[in-house]
Amino acid sequence: MARIQVQEALFDMAAESAALTAGRTDVGGVASFLGVCRGDDGLAAMVLEHYPGMTERALGRIAAEAEARWPLTGCTVIHRVGRILPGEPIVLVLTASAHRAAALEASAFLIDWLKTKAPFWKREEFVGGDARWVAAKNEDAAAAARWSAKQG
Amino acid sequence: MRILYFAWLRQKTGIAEEDVAPPAEIRDIAGLRDWLATLSPGHAAAFADAKQIRAAVNQDFAAPDHPVATGDEIAFFPPVTGG
Numbered sequence: 333m334a335r336i337q338v339q340e341a342l343f344d345m346a347a348e349s350a351a352l353t354a355g356r357t358d359v360g361g362v363a364s365f366l367g368v369c370r371g372d373d374g375l376a377a378m379v380l381e382h383y384p385g386m387t388e389r390a391l392g393r394i395a396a397e398a399e400a401r402w403p404l405t406g407c408t409v410i411h412r413v414g415r416i417l418p419g420e421p422i423v424l425v426l427t428a429s430a431h432r433a434a435a436l437e438a439s440a441f442l443i444d445w446l447k448t449k450a451p452f453w454k455r456e457e458f459v460g461g462d463a464r465w466v467a468a469k470n471e472d473a474a475a476a477a478r479w480s481a482k483q484g
Numbered sequence: 485m486r487i488l489y490f491a492w493l494r495q496k497t498g499i500a501e502e503d504v505a506p507p508a509e510i511r512d513i514a515g516l517r518d519w520l521a522t523l524s525p526g527h528a529a530a531f532a533d534a535k536q537i538r539a540a541v542n543q544d545f546a547a548p549d550h551p552v553a554t555g556d557e558i559a560f561f562p563p564v565t566g567g
Contacts, residue, residue, distance in 0.1 A: 383561070449564070453491035
């Protein structure tokens with residue numbers, strides 16, 4: 333059962349990672365993806381909006397799909413919402429498994445699907461006051477689609 | 485029927501959610517979208533580009549031909565950009 337968390341607060345990556353191995357000896361590897369807010373083009377902050385209820389449901393489904401495709405011993409997805417400053421983390425994906433291939437592939441799958449199948453929207457606020465909604469990227473759709481073609 | 489708007493659809497309509505009672509002939513997401521667009525100039529602006537709008541029915545993504553019914557929670561939003 334994956335740990336799914338949507339929160340405004342910062343998270344502790346080391347503690348989350350340690351929780352996946354605590355008290356067990358069957359884990360051979362923990363893979364991680366940490367998404368960080370880049371400060372391109374005078375970005376002052378990123379504001380993350382989501383659809384409470386549907387977000388947790390969508391993330392739970394994506395994690396369940398990862399657990400069905402790979403033999404994971406643990407899985408954690410934490411996504412921040414609200415105002416996020418350049419340099420701060422946005423999203424954490426952790427996957428633990430007996431062997432590295434499953435952990436690495438599952439973490440890539442989770443972030444690829446999360447980007448196209450979970451109801452989050454980013455708004456960029458710039459130094460000087462301009463703001464704009466981030467548009468969805470074709471390459472994100474392509475990255476997600478590569479996991480649909482393949483049987484896990 | 486409860487309607488929720490997110491991101492720039494919320495900004496353009498000026499509301500985050502509303503209760504509506506569309507006419508009986510509105511049976512799917514596409515029909516509902518076209519009907520909602522007639523409610524105000526803000527709604528018209530929000531729904532102007534149908535290609536840029538996604539929807540969910542009862543918190544599951546739904547295609548334009550997905551049926552809608554009284555009591556549903558229906559959300560309209562742009563393509564998602566999380567991660």
